Amino acid sequence: MRTEFEFTLPKGYVGNDGTLHRHGTMRLATARDEIEPLRDRTIDGPDDPYLTILVLARVITQLGSLPEIGIDEVEGLFAADLAFLQDLYGIINFGDQADVEALQASVLPDEPEVVDTPTATEADGSDETGDAELSGDAANTDDAPLGAIADDKPARPRRARVEEVVSSARE
DSSP: OOOEEEEEEEEEEEOTTSOEEEEEEEEOOOHHHHHGGGGSTTOOSTTOTHHHHHHHHHHEEEETTOSOOOHHHHHTSOHHHHHHHHHHHHHHHHSOGGGHHHHHHHHSOOOOEEOOOOOHHHHTTOOOOSSOOOOGGGOOGGGSOTTOEEOOSOOOOOOOSOOOOOOOOOO
16 A cells, blocks of 8 residues: 655745755655644634645655755645645545546646747758757757647646635534
8 A cells, every 4th residue: 555645746835945846745644644733722623724734744744855844834835736735635545546646647737749840941941040950859848939839738627726625514
């Protein structure tokens, strides 16, 4: 049984030194991970939104090159990253662990395909362009001319906002 899951944040955590940390590891939660934060005096109860911050700070075991992950780091995450980690937590602890890859793929951008489009000098038969040609693995789509990136893949649905999960009251 897997107890730790690697992830890549959609945006990434920016550390105090300006370093971007995107790759991390989350472990399965224990009963203590969910009970201990409820004892925190700042928590008003099981529906307190801050509870998520405390629980995630306990189960994220690694994030980039940070020596440790605490409440301050989780509070400093971008909203998209917090939403992703909430989804990941739910999947690995309460859902089908096979869905982890699908969740990860849904938040990472697709690598754009480079489409072979002739330049003006190639179209008129001239060979001297003065620029290096992009070909094969050396092609960098970040520098590709406008219109050279194929966008024929439909956009995947994205989470529009952080949604609070309301638990039913236990009596």
